[in-house]
Amino acid sequence: MSTVHGRHTVITVNAKDISPYCDTSQLTRGADESDVTGYGKAAHVSGDDTLKKSEFTCSGKYDNTVSTGPRAALRPLVGTITTVTRKPEGTGVGKPLETFSAFVAEYVETNPVADHIAWSAKFTVSDDIADTTQ
Amino acid sequence: MNLADVMDQVGDRADTIAGLRVFRYPPPKLTPPGAWVDYPDTIEFDQTYGRGLDRMTLPFVVVVGKVSDRAAQNQLGAYCDGDGEKSIKAVLESGSYTAFDELHVRKIEFDPVSVATVMYMGALFTLDISGKGTS
Numbered sequence: 628m629s630t631v632h633g634r635h636t637v638i639t640v641n642a643k644d645i646s647p648y649c650d651t652s653q654l655t656r657g658a659d660e661s662d663v664t665g666y667g668k669a670a671h672v673s674g675d676d677t678l679k680k681s682e683f684t685c686s687g688k689y690d691n692t693v694s695t696g697p698r699a700a701l702r703p704l705v706g707t708i709t710t711v712t713r714k715p716e717g718t719g720v721g722k723p724l725e726t727f728s729a730f731v732a733e734y735v736e737t738n739p740v741a742d743h744i745a746w747s748a749k750f751t752v753s754d755d756i757a758d759t760t761q
Numbered sequence: 762m763n764l765a766d767v768m769d770q771v772g773d774r775a776d777t778i779a780g781l782r783v784f785r786y787p788p789p790k791l792t793p794p795g796a797w798v799d800y801p802d803t804i805e806f807d808q809t810y811g812r813g814l815d816r817m818t819l820p821f822v823v824v825v826g827k828v829s830d831r832a833a834q835n836q837l838g839a840y841c842d843g844d845g846e847k848s849i850k851a852v853l854e855s856g857s858y859t860a861f862d863e864l865h866v867r868k869i870e871f872d873p874v875s876v877a878t879v880m881y882m883g884a885l886f887t888l889d890i891s892g893k894g895t896s
Binding site: 634637 | 807808809810811812813814863867891893
């Protein structure tokens with residue numbers, strides 16, 4: 628086992644590779660919590676039969692490249708369900724591949740006066756994440 | 762981005778300023794008013810995934826006459842202006858380049874500069890340059 632550099636990460640949204648415009652991304656896998664504590668207990672008891680609840684965020688440098696630039700690729704998807712793939716260790720046989728449907732909750736553009744325009748997007752994962760290998 | 766291509770294209774663009782002798786690399790000697798594209802302080806790779814963006818800070822040096830020359834002050838004033846036909850910022854930022862995507866003249870520092878043991882009044886422009894990474 629070894630560490631893996633983040634620069635190899637590959638992300639596609641709606642089949643468009645937005646990786647060259649991303650400088651960070653995060654997939655948070657979570658679940659609802661269920662408290663099944665009964666009378667007489669001295670500590671909370673958690674139930675494990677709950678729904679998963681995951682979120683994916685990504686952000687980076689704005690680029691006006693037609694079709695695959697973040698504005699062209701992501702802005703029209705806000706409010707829709709789309710397909711996201713994530714290769715956290717990059718492309719290669721046997722490396723992990725995550726595929727999921729996601730609701731595009733936000734696409735944000737930020738314009739600082741002294742630096743590149745930045746963008747970010749927030750996705751709510753819909754249904755299970757398919758974990759496979761390439 | 763190829764460093765030599767970037768330095769050449771920045772120099773080519775600056776060379777459109779009338780009366781300014783521009784070198785695409787640090788020259789062994791120079792007659793003022795003159796300028797050169799210096800080697801970058803840093804090149805920062807992998808600003809995005811997939812070799813999408815690299816970034817470099819490139820110095821561009823302009824030298825005029827001696828520090829005590831009145832003419833030197835006037836010349837440097839025009840080169841350091843934010844606008845005008847001799848404005849380094851205006852001319853470089855309005856150029857079209859194929860070796861990189863974006864050029865921003867971020868700041869100017871002033872200092873006497875030694876060229877072939879002669880001291881001239883100089884202005885050091887800091888260029889923030891970014892473009893696609895090669896892979």
